Amino acid sequence: MKTAKPKLPAKELKAWLKGRKGWNHNEWLALLADLRAKGYSTLTDSQEGRNSIGKFLEANRCK
Numbered sequence: 001m002k003t004a005k006p007k008l009p010a011k012e013l014k015a016w017l018k019g020r021k022g023w024n025h026n027e028w029l030a031l032l033a034d035l036r037a038k039g040y041s042t043l044t045d046s047q048e049g050r051n052s053i054g055k056f057l058e059a060n061r062c063k
Contacts, residue, residue: 008043021062
């Protein structure tokens with residue numbers, strides 16, 4: 001039985017992106033820590049999950 005992929009916290013990520021054109025490493029780490037505290041550790045604690053978050057941010061950031 002295949003486990004379902006955790007759902008991205010799109011609402012939180014879009015709110016974090018509001019007004020940002022980019023971010024630095026410390027901001028990225030702070031975002032991951034915030035998401036982990038909100039219960040998204042299945043995403044923040046795996047490379048695949050972090051990649052998914054990063055791809056979402058890159059696709060949705062202000063250009």
